[in-house]
Amino acid sequence: MKSISLYEEKNSTLNHLDSGCKMLYMVAAILVPALIGNKWANVAVIILSVFLLAISKVLRKTVPVLSVSGIVILTIVIIQGMFRAGNTTVVLQLGPAAFYKEGLLYSLGIALNVFNILLAICVLIFTTKPSDMVENFIEKGFSPRLGYVFISIFQIIPQMMETMNTITDAQRSRGMETEGSLLVRIKAFLPLISPVVMSSLVDTKERAIALEVRGFNAKTKKTFLNERKVTTTDKIINLLLIAAVLASVAWRVKLWLG
Amino acid sequence: MARIEVNHLKYRYPHTENLALDGVSFQIEPGEFIGIIGKNGSGKSTLCQAFTGLIPNFYRGAYGGNVKIGEINVRDVEVDELCQKVGIVFQNPFNQITGSKLTVYDEIAFGLENLGLSRKEMIRRIDDALEQLDITRFRDRNPFDLSGGQMQRMAIASIIAMNPEIIILDEPTSQLDPQGSEEVFKAVQRLSQKGITIIMVEHKMEKIAAYSDRVMLLDEGKMIDFDTPQKIFSRDDLLEHGVLPPAFTRIGRGLDRKNAATGEYPVTLKEAKEALEGMAV
Ligand SMILES: Nc1ncnc2c1ncn2[C@@H]1O[C@H](COP(=O)(O)OP(=O)(O)O)[C@@H](O)[C@H]1O
Ligand SMILES: [Mg+2]
Numbered sequence: 251m252k253s254i255s256l257y258e259e260k261n262s263t264l265n266h267l268d269s270g271c272k273m274l275y276m277v278a279a280i281l282v283p284a285l286i287g288n289k290w291a292n293v294a295v296i297i298l299s300v301f302l303l304a305i306s307k308v309l310r311k312t313v314p315v316l317s318v319s320g321i322v323i324l325t326i327v328i329i330q331g332m333f334r335a336g337n338t339t340v341v342l343q344l345g346p347a348a349f350y351k352e353g354l355l356y357s358l359g360i361a362l363n364v365f366n367i368l369l370a371i372c373v374l375i376f377t378t379k380p381s382d383m384v385e386n387f388i389e390k391g392f393s394p395r396l397g398y399v400f401i402s403i404f405q406i407i408p409q410m411m412e413t414m415n416t417i418t419d420a421q422r423s424r425g426m427e428t429e430g431s432l433l434v435r436i437k438a439f440l441p442l443i444s445p446v447v448m449s450s451l452v453d454t455k456e457r458a459i460a461l462e463v464r465g466f467n468a469k470t471k472k473t474f475l476n477e478r479k480v481t482t483t484d485k486i487i488n489l490l491l492i493a494a495v496l497a498s499v500a501w502r503v504k505l506w507l508g
Numbered sequence: 509m510a511r512i513e514v515n516h517l518k519y520r521y522p523h524t525e526n527l528a529l530d531g532v533s534f535q536i537e538p539g540e541f542i543g544i545i546g547k548n549g550s551g552k553s554t555l556c557q558a559f560t561g562l563i564p565n566f567y568r569g570a571y572g573g574n575v576k577i578g579e580i581n582v583r584d585v586e587v588d589e590l591c592q593k594v595g596i597v598f599q600n601p602f603n604q605i606t607g608s609k610l611t612v613y614d615e616i617a618f619g620l621e622n623l624g625l626s627r628k629e630m631i632r633r634i635d636d637a638l639e640q641l642d643i644t645r646f647r648d649r650n651p652f653d654l655s656g657g658q659m660q661r662m663a664i665a666s667i668i669a670m671n672p673e674i675i676i677l678d679e680p681t682s683q684l685d686p687q688g689s690e691e692v693f694k695a696v697q698r699l700s701q702k703g704i705t706i707i708m709v710e711h712k713m714e715k716i717a718a719y720s721d722r723v724m725l726l727d728e729g730k731m732i733d734f735d736t737p738q739k740i741f742s743r744d745d746l747l748e749h750g751v752l753p754p755a756f757t758r759i760g761r762g763l764d765r766k767n768a769a770t771g772e773y774p775v776t777l778k779e780a781k782e783a784l785e786g787m788a789v
Contacts, residue, residue, distance in 0.1 A: 379610070381609065381610065381614070384608075398606075398608050402606065402607035402608045453600075453602075453603050456598060456603035456604075457603050457604075457606075457607070459562060459566065460598065460606075460663075461606060462562065462566060462587050462588070462591075463560060463562070463587060463591045463595070463596050463667075464591065464606070464618055464619035464667075465588040465591050465592075465619050465622035465623050465670070466588070466618075466622055467587070467588050468586075468588035468589075468622050468623060468624070470623060470624035471624050472621050473620075473621055473624050473625060473626065473627065474621055475613075475617040475621060475627060475630050475631075475634075476614070477627060
């Protein structure tokens, strides 16, 4: 049984940082360049995120995320580079295809934004235990039920996939074709749906009861086994991040007024 | 310690015709080990859930009579209040994992966090529960990476940590391999020796016969009998109620060897030996 865990305990500096701190980093990393509205600000924050991911030893985990989004970005670059309205200056001619400076710059802006946002999210997700994040929210008054759904989904989806596999195996051993052409697969898939849905429903009900008898709906204020320690370092980092956001807001306001 | 008192309990699930429990009355004393037997659909699981207040408070449906744990009428309190007195462990260890914790240790903490216990108290209780169920060495494992028997013991530990006086086990070993079952039975026996009231539904009659102080036989929602294992398994109509007595009892019956003093058939290996000893030439 494997759970889809994006988080991995690496005993890194960022692992030890308070989850609130990293959430704030994510927000600031997205807001600051957007407010400043300059590509170089984006580049600087991207470099910072990459650096943070590298020292947390999770840079490699970003590869699948970046390569999938990279393909999408590449399409945007090609389309905008060739066909964007207002394209005038040719910078690259590949046979019949001409790439224009205006479109390329525009799509570069999109690419930087997307990569910046993704990397900022990666910094948070790859270095923070999901339960730390959710417990942090619950302490602030967030619904424990929603929090539970959010955390458990990562463990329970793989379990449903397991059920699916078990049932597929059972059907196959009874002689049902589950491999081959699309039509064969679809035909095999339909009768699978109801047992999977049924067994998931039963599982869900059983799990709901199991949670119930462990006091999940108790009205007492919940406590947490894992103490949330907000250190001085965390507080200083929080202050710096807030200062950075405020400074870029001020900058934006100044641009508007000036 | 709380005594259990069930009076004329009747229950029908919502949208069904037949009574799942039909006028059941009995008492259970603190510290007793009770086995519940009966064929599929006889109402064993329903009765188990009636002890915890899940019936009727979670399922709704039509309810008559009452179930009392000490002074508390289960119908009048919330399930999460009662769960500190009566714990329940289900058949499928998988579905009892919360799915929100990454280690066995944190998984056991789940119920205690919900009760709002202090960190110090949680640690004390979790360490103790791990010890009692003999799973301390798995404390940092992912709950989903345990074997069935280990998972079920973790589920029991999660309940034990909440300090109940009564533990209900509804077919706790039916999805486990023989080794896993044995681990669970041993753990349950240890809890019983500590004075916790145990109520266990189980199909392995040899185990029921060996551990139970008294055995309850259910059929079609009615309590047919509630007596010592020897009395229950010596009944002539067991097969009609869908129960196959322990192998030792069948041997005793086949050879017509009863305990001379009580006139009952043997139910355990030890008793079978004693009953058969007279036969040797
Ligand atoms: N959730 C439910 N909804 C409706 N009927 C149920 C439900 N659970 C059990 N029953 C019915 O109640 C009766 C007793 O079931 P149960 O207590 O599960 O028996 P056992 O555990 O002895 O196999 C059966 O007739 C069963 O079909
Ligand atoms: Mg049952």
